[in-house]
Amino acid sequence: MDSKKKYWKGLEELNRTPEFVEKNKHEFAEPLPIEEVLSGAGLASKTPRRDFLKALGFGVGAVTLAACQKVPVHKSIPYLIKPEEVTPGVANYYTSSHDGHAILVKTREGRPIKVEGNPGDVLSGGGLSSQSQASVLDLYDNNRVKDPQLNGNDAPWDEVDRFVKQQLAAAQAGGKKIRIITSTVNSPSAQAVLADFVAKYPAAKHINYDAYSYTGIIQANQQSFGKAVLPHYNFDKADVIVSVGADFLGSWISGEEFSRQYVSKRNSKALESKKMSRHIQFEAGMSLTGTNADVRMPVKVSEEGAVLVALYNALAGTTLPGTKKLSSPAAEKAVVLAAKELQAAKGRAVVVTGSNSVAKQVLTNAINGLLGSYGTTIDLDNPSYQYKGNDAEFVQFINEAKRGEVGAVIFLNANPAYDYFNAKDLKDALGKVKLKVSFSDHDDETAALCNVVAPNHHYLESWGDSNAIAGFYSVVQPTINPVFNTRQAEQSLLIWAEAPVQDYYAYVKNYWSKNLLALAGLSGEAGWETLLQTGYVKTTPAAASTAAFAGNVTAAAQTIADNASKMAASGDDKVEVQLYLNTSIGDGKYANNPWLQELPDGVSKVTWDNYAAIAPKFAEKLGIEEGDVVKIEANGYSVEVPALFQPGQAQGTISIAVGYGRTKAGVVGNEVGKNVYPFASFRDGSIHKAFVASISKTGDVSPLAQTQTHHSYEGRDVIRETTLKDFVKDPTAASGHGVEHKKYSLWDEHDRPTYDWVMAIDLNACTGCGACIVACNVENNIPVVGKDEVKRRREMHWIRIDRYYSFHEEGKVVTEEREIDDLASLDHVTVVHQPMLCQHCDHAPCETVCPVLATVHSSEGLNQMAYNRCVGTRYCANNCPYKVRRFNWFNYWNDSRFDNYLNNEHTQLVLNPDVTTRFRGVMEKCSFCVQRIQAGKLKAKIENRPLLDGEIKVACQQTCSANAIIFGNRNDPNSEVSKALKSERTYYVLEELNVQPGIGYQVKVRNSFETETQA
Structure with a gap:
């Protein structure tokens, strides 16, 4: 362990601000x-x-x-004729798909209550994102459109159908164009429906429109290789990764898939050979990926292109137009070292760029071409179909509509009236279109402009399929009858096209029978039923071939240089702004989901808001304090957002998340944060989300609802990390593994004859995404409390991801042998993410102070809560050194104050009946999903066999694509968890307190530059 390092959760703790000191004088946020x-x-x-x-x-x-x-006694009414597939109290599981991932949907008594990853999913291997975990709640959203609407009024479906068909026929006959605007469609069956629709109406054209576009990559591949595709990246085949602004472990393209790949080169299994990949990140704002990098260098947005030019020059031995030194000497040195690393790892290296600039992506392609990445770490022959948006085509549609050439437009899973940068232009254009149809299941910003709203099913009510990546096809099947009077969009299109088959279930089944079942050697009814059970079909991927780069590097470099000169901020009130996508709210589609609104941001730990992330040193220069509301003005638009001090943010830049500021999301998402999409601009064939703006203080203050600094460990040793070089020398030096602490006890030791449930968490595998938090919320009926209660430190999450910053002693770092002042040193911080939950201590300090024995130890090593005993003294929370216990200040599920979050007639249907909902005045905390443990034991007992290792997976473990969490029986020496806890990297947090925690953590290892270059 690096004894020189000091860890701190936030700037409040680092600077020991008066407010932080005062709050942490008390164990509780406020008295009862x-x-x-x-x-x-x-x-x-x-x-x-x-x-x-x-x-x-x-x-x-x-x-x-x-x-x-x-x-x-009032007896409940039993099933008179019980459905064969439903047994009260026993869960059913159905295969389906969400966002291209194969999933399993758990239902109880006919209602979906939980989504899990399908272990056969080629993208995440059974993991799932926070958005997919939370998606089940949207099914029960009371803000959904409940009936079709015609000209603002509810109307029966047959009346809507007559009107739409009449208008479509009139548009076709009148020589008008018909446009279908959708987010990316990668469903083979839906694509066939669209083809049938176009066949009926030849004036129709389908346009893929994505709010957060990857047009730059697709068009760059067209220019570079003659293939307009989004590549499939293989980070598991890369020994050296250089990312320039690409948050590939977070929101960039396929975060869950890339996390699984990335961690496979850095986790315990990889470290057994004393090797791991090296990751170098250049970026303006601190991203989730940047927090995990071995080396992270903050650079301005305007300098990202210069980084790429410098890398190309070093690899190709040339000097491109626009070649210039970076403003940071440390970043300049890092580029040189990164080029050497890439050169040494040809064929085993990859460079990725997050920008939507075609020119930057062309240059990135050229770099990867020099490295021999195509055919190994980058695959153009088995591309991704997750994003197909074409920015230029959408701009062309608006121009056509403004000229009066469009007679009908249909929107499916697209909300451009909110997320298109020039919404006013769009609204003006739609004013000249006679038929405007929205398939939105919410009365969103675009639906409000349409004269027909034909509400689509939620995906858990739908039939369909998905083809997220070449060779992998997954099925979508309903798990419940429609909750409202909705109809699947594809079926509506079939009806309006007067297709021979208008039932979409029959359509999907026929399509698979003719085209896809044979790929897996299946056929007929038996093959269809097999598909519904497995959920997917995989084919042998095509051989990945090398690709000869044919793009114009010089022209790309010149374009980059021209745009950079326009971008570079000038003047004291000017700042470079970058819009980014976070992993919770995303592009805004999930804004009305309270689980996601309350999920702390993976880096800032802010909930229920977006903000201007700014470097503390730059904020000092501008006279801005954290929480000050600042006005950002650019491109004829302005917003006012609170400022957040973000260590690692590049000087002279700010970052703001898109997806907020909705006006018609629903009662949860309306007016949460500010909409920053209008700042974007269209140039060179793609939409760009970086710009120069003026910044000024408004005089208002708006404190952010952060969860990070609600507790303090008072400088205790909770994080341990090392470098690969030091780990190879002495694997136990950082962890202290094998060092015995003296153990004392006033009581007899607990006897655990059969099971001893414990957990291992690999800090090298945890990326900090937060999917485990939402999975735990869904599984254990954890309530949402809202922004005001979070600010009072009353969030209810049973698991949290603590984020620690660090630098050398006294807040100083040494760069090129000179000390930088304290605030500037915050540009160069390292970050560690640590999942923290109840440690299920064998000497649990909470148990000894409970006056009513509400928290007790089980014979299986679990620290259990008896909710009906708890009287809310909070002594247990006072005595817990990990601060992982939660107090119910309100009866959240039934208090009218929380109606907008979870308490309504529909959302309570998502509750897990196997877990008690807790009442006001009691404590609660992680139970190690005891209901899953009991279900697993019962299944083994019924089948008269021993319980198998890995058969029980707790919710946080099951959703983690990186497999950072391992749970199991320590009494089984061959169990995965037993082996993990014997690792030389394993240590126990605060074990010196003699609480004997049941969760072992594995030391964070970084492959920083001082390590010798791997062969």
């Missing part, structure tokens, strides 16, 4: 509302705290006695 509780119970409001238990003790006793009185 004693007066309110006691007065409600008819007791004296001045009752001392010590008498509170006495008062409650009497009250509890009285209630208990009252509960013993005989009352009439």
Whole structure:
């Protein structure tokens, strides 16, 4: 372990601000509302705290006695004729797909309650993103459109169908164009439906439009190789990775897939051979990927192109137009070292760029061509179909509509009235279109401009399929009957096209029977049923071939240089702004999902808002304090957002997340944050989300709801990391593995004869994405509390991802043998993510202080909560060194104050009946998904066999694409968790306190530049 390193969660803790010090003087955010509780119970409001238990003790006793009185028994009505596939109390699982991933959907008594990754999914191997985990809640969203609408009024489907067919026929006959605007469609069956529709109406054209576009990559590949495709990247085949602004572990293209690939070269299995990949990141804003990099260098947005030019020059031995030195000497040196690393790893290296600039992507292609990456780390022969958006075609559609050439437009899974940068232009254009149809299941910003709203099914009510990547086909099947009077969009198109087969289930089945089942050697009804059980079909991928680069590098470099000169900010009030996509709200489609709104950002830990991330040193120069509302002005548009001090942010830049500022998302998402899409611009064939703006203070202050600094470890040793070089020398030096701490006990040790449930967490595998948080929320009925309650430190998450920054002693780093002042040193920080949950300690300090035995230890090593015993003293939270226990300040699931979040007649249908919903005044915390443990044991017992290792997966473990979490029985020496805990990297957080935690962490290892270059 690097003894010189000091770790801190946020700038409040680093600087020991008065507010932080004051808050952390107390164990609790605020005292219990004693007066309110006691007065409600008819007791004296001045009752001392010590008498509170006495008062409650009497009250509890009285209630208990009252509960013993005989009352009439009302029997529930059983199934008169039980459906064959439904057994009350037993879950059913269905295969389906979401965002191209093969998934499994858990249903109870006919209602979907949980989504899991399908282990056969080629993208994530069974993992799932936070958005997919939360998607089940959208099914029960009371803000969905409940009936079709015609000219603003509810109308029956047959009336809507007559009107649409009449208008389409009139447009076709009148020589008008018909346009179908969709987000990327990679469903083979849906593509066939669109083809049938175009056959009926030859004036129709399908346009793929993505709010966050990858047109730059697709068009660059057309120019470079004659293939307009999005490549399939193989980070698991790369020994050296250089990323220039690409958040490939977060929101860039396929975060779950890339995380699984990336970690396979860096986790425990990889480190057994004492080797790991090296990752170098150049970026303006601190991204999730940047936090995981071995070497991260902040550079301005305007300098990203210069980084690529310098890399190409070093590899090709040439000097391209626009060659110039970077403003940061450290970044300049890092480019030179990165080029040497790439050169040494030809054929085993990859360079990726996050920009949507065609020129930057062409230059990136040229670099990868020099490295021999095509056919190994980059595959053009088995491309990704996850994004197909064409920015130029959408701009062309708007121009056609403005000229009055379009007679009808249909929107499917697209909301350009919100997320297109020039929404006013779009609205003006739509004013000249006679028929405007939206398939949105919400009355969103685009649907509000349409005269027909034909609400689509939620995907859990739908039939369909997906082809996210070449050779992998997955099926979509409904898991519940439609909740509202909606209809699948594809079926509507078939009806309007007067197709011979208008039932979409029959259409999908016929399509698979004719085209896809044979790929897996299946056929007929039996083959179809097999598909529905497995959920997917995989074919042998085509051989990945090398590709000869044929692009114009000089022209690309010149374009980059020209744009950079326009981009470089000038003047004291000017700043370079970068718009980015986060992993929770994304492009804004999920803005009405409260689980995602309350998911802390992976880097900033902010909830329920977007903000201007700014470097502390640059903020000081501008006179900005954290929380100050700043006005950003550019391109004739302005927004006012709070400022957040972000270590690692490049000087002279700010970053703002898109996806916020919705006006018609629903009661949860409306007016949360500000819409920054209008800042974007269209040039050189693609939409760009970086620009120069002026920045000024408004005088207002808006504190952000952050979760990161709600607790402090007071400088205790919780994070341990090392470099690969030091790890190879002494694998146990950082972890202290094998060093025995003295153990004391006032009680007899717990006997665990059969099971001892424990967990191992690999810090090298955890990327900090937060999918585990949402999976835990869904599985364990964890409520959402809202922005105001988060600001009061009342969030309810059972698992959190702690993010730690670090630099050398006294907040200084040494770069080129000179010390940089403290604020500037915040440009160069390293980050470690640590999942933190109840440690299920064998000597649990919470158990010894509970006066009513509400928290006790089981014979299987679990620290358990008996909710009906808990009286809310919070002594356990006071005594927990990990601060992982949560107190219910309100009855969140039934309190009218939380109606906008989870409490309505539909959303409570998502509750897991195997987990008790907790009431106001009780403590709760991670249970190691005890309901899953019991279900696994019961299944093994029924089948008269021993429980198998890996058969039980807790929710956080199951959703992790990186396999950072391992759970199992320590009593089984051959179990995966037992082997992991024996790793030389394993240590236990705060084990010196003699609490004997049940979760072992594996030391973070970084392959930084001081390590010798691998062969």
